[in-house]
Amino acid sequence: MKVLHGLDTRSKLDLYAGRLAACGFDFAVRYYGRNPARNLTRPEALALADAGLELGAIWEAEGYRGEYFSYEQGLADGLAAQRMARDEIGQPAGSAIYFAVDFDPSGSELVGPVTHYFKGIRTAFEAAPADQRYLVGIYGSGTCCRAMLYARLARFGWLSQSRGYAGYLDYSEYNLKQLAADTLRGDGLAPLHFDRNQSNPLQQTGLFTIRATAEV
Numbered sequence: 001m002k003v004l005h006g007l008d009t010r011s012k013l014d015l016y017a018g019r020l021a022a023c024g025f026d027f028a029v030r031y032y033g034r035n036p037a038r039n040l041t042r043p044e045a046l047a048l049a050d051a052g053l054e055l056g057a058i059w060e061a062e063g064y065r066g067e068y069f070s071y072e073q074g075l076a077d078g079l080a081a082q083r084m085a086r087d088e089i090g091q092p093a094g095s096a097i098y099f100a101v102d103f104d105p106s107g108s109e110l111v112g113p114v115t116h117y118f119k120g121i122r123t124a125f126e127a128a129p130a131d132q133r134y135l136v137g138i139y140g141s142g143t144c145c146r147a148m149l150y151a152r153l154a155r156f157g158w159l160s161q162s163r164g165y166a167g168y169l170d171y172s173e174y175n176l177k178q179l180a181a182d183t184l185r186g187d188g189l190a191p192l193h194f195d196r197n198q199s200n201p202l203q204q205t206g207l208f209t210i211r212a213t214a215e216v
Contacts, residue, residue, distance in 0.1 A: 001201045008058070008178065009194035010038040016192055017051035019184065027207050029056035029176075029197065032084045032097065045089050045210050054207040056176070057085060058139055058158075060100035069101075069113035074120025082124065085134060089210065096156045096206025098137035098176075101144050104165040110147055118153035137206050139178075142171025149173075156206045161195060175203045 006027035013028055020028065028048055030040035045055055059081040062068040077099065085091035099121060105114050121136055137156035138148045143166035145157030159171055161178040179196040199205050
């Protein structure tokens, strides 16, 4: 497999899809969550797919603080993410939804609330019929990604760009890796702020595409 080049952003990309393709991007990762202003929409997903970009999905609500994480919260987030992916976007089964751990958890936070959170997600995902299931991904530090993958609570690891987080330098088995922030300007559009990303050519990504004929 080749290295894929992508971006993640909280901005809607409908108007930028063709420009991103022309700039050589292979994929775009967008948000699921409880803030509609930054969530991926069906028309946006179709625009990106029509331009030839694959899609990635990440659920994030308050994943930047340790107090957010618990089994109950993971169960609720897992169910909500599945509903959004299936009913609003038409994301195909067998692709990934990443869940953000957007801080550097201590050892006790990692084996405690963060692990419990992903156990809740697993329960939510396993409750879906086998032919409608998504795969769990984690976004976070190298140590956090590796721990959830080794515990079989996630199938995909997306390494945060935060170099000071634990395990950044020695986590080479990432599926996706977040790189530096960047800005796209021109074509009469507002500047688009995003983070660059790349895939690991030795790993699957969990990315997906949709078609206009898909039922949602």
